[in-house]
Amino acid sequence: MYEENPEVIWWNGRLAPWGEATVHVTSEVATRGTNVFEGLRAYWQSESERHGVVHLERHLSRLGRSARLIRFPAAATAEHIDQLRTGVVELVRALGPGSDYYLRPTVFIEQGRYGWRPDEVRLGSYIAGYRADPTPMHPMTCVVSTWRRTPDASISPLVKVGAAYQAFRLPRIEAAMHGADEAILLNSQDTVAETGGAAIFIVRDATVVTPPLADGVLDSITRRTVIELLRERPDTHVVERSIPRSELYAADEAFLCGTLDEIRAVASIDGVALRWPTGPVTSGVRTSYLSRCRGVEKSGDREFLHFVDHVA
Ligand SMILES: Cc1ncc(COP(=O)(O)O)c(C=O)c1O
Known part of the structure; x- marks a missing residue:
């Protein structure tokens, strides 16, 4: 890009x-x-x-x-x-x-x-x-980084300031050195936070879990949209709660979401294959999200798309 x-x-x-x-x-x-x-x-x-x-x-x-x-x-x-x-x-x-x-x-x-x-x-x-190139479809391989998400007491994860993104440099290099696509960061309490550019959701038995903002995650706009989309689905239940590291490996499916990543399935974490490389919740959310972005499916949220016309 x-x-x-x-x-x-x-x-x-x-x-x-x-x-x-x-x-x-x-x-x-x-x-x-x-x-x-x-x-x-x-x-x-x-x-x-x-x-x-x-x-x-x-x-x-x-x-x-x-x-x-x-x-x-x-x-x-x-x-x-x-x-x-x-x-x-x-x-x-x-x-x-x-x-x-x-x-x-x-x-x-x-x-x-x-x-x-x-x-x-x-x-x-x-x-x-x-x-913007289309986001690759293939499910990602992730590792849990040995580096931590910066705590609110130093540079708040709520602030998108350029300097703070240096904290993602070593995790990204670490992931690449392990041959993985992306690094998942824990916070200083050792529970799951996010990646350097996306929120994480895990799915187990139709319950979808994502860490709350207090666990050191950016107030991601896609994360909020995904929570809204999941609440519209009668077959899933979404909760914001802390995720211990081991729960990552026990997930049936997991996905990352962010403006750039859109919705990307996670196939494995630290070499542990999840039950589904792309599970039904992930593909359902991905389809709904992208069809709203393209204006094919109408979002209930009237501010979802700000239209820009092109004069001929
Ligand atoms: C650290 C971090 N987490 C998550 C996200 C995803 O946020 P959004 O959905 O608002 O793009 C981003 C991207 O801005 C980010 O930089």
């Missing part, structure tokens, strides 16, 4: 050529990763020939929450987020009809070392948009 840069980017309030969006190497964002960001998907709706951006408002409000939790100046952040709302639409139009896109709205501190007062920092914002 990141191999080929698009020609256009949305940069500080307007569309610009990709190469114009630069900061100095000594800037606060380049030095300490001081940015808050979101990952959104814009799905091409082939029937209505427009894009549908999934949960635009939920993403923008989480962006504002991340900025608040990490003490970005409030008024300037709000201004940037308002511009980003317009920017998402303008960028999707500029990228053009017919493809799916992954979008990264970001607000960052350009200048002002650890600054938090409005007169101490200069903010910037951008949206990078990439053509």
Whole structure:
């Protein structure tokens, strides 16, 4: 996805050529990763020939929450987020009809070392948009990482700040060195948290379990949607509760969910094959989620898709 840069980017309030969006190497964002960001998907709706951006408002409000939790100046952040709302639409139009896109709205501190007062920092914002490849269908192999999810007492898992994602670098490398697709992180209480980019659900005897937010997980927008979808199914019962590590191996099925991963089945964890590589709950949730993203199945939630028309 990141191999080929698009020609256009949305940069500080307007569309610009990709190469114009630069900061100095000594800037606060380049030095300490001081940015808050979101990952959104814009799905091409082939029937209505427009894009549908999934949960635009939920993403923008989480962006504002991340900025608040990490003490970005409030008024300037709000201004940037308002511009980003317009920017998402303008960028999707500029990228053009017919493809799916992954979008990264970001607000960052350009200048002002650890600054938090409005007169101490200069903010910037951008949206990078990439053509999104379809998520691979094959079920994933996972390992439980020896590294832990950062606790709320250091960098809160509720904050999507760039610097915090360094905590996923070693788990990802660890997974790759074991020949696995993904690393599942435990929290400091040794129960299951999430991966570096997705929430985890396990299924046992028609009960679907996912860790609660207090167990060190991002308030994932897809996680919430999946909980809503599962509540609509008469044959499953969904609960948010802590998951001890061993329960992972006893699961009938498991799946990861996130904007980028969509819904991905887990075939094995630490080499232990789950009962179903892709079980009926996983495939049911995946089908419903994707058909809502494509506008084929209507979501009861009227804010699920924010439509972007393309003028001929
Ligand atoms: C650490 C982490 N967990 C989970 C997710 C999934 O969140 P969402 O469903 O909002 O994309 C993400 C992606 O943003 C993430 O970075």
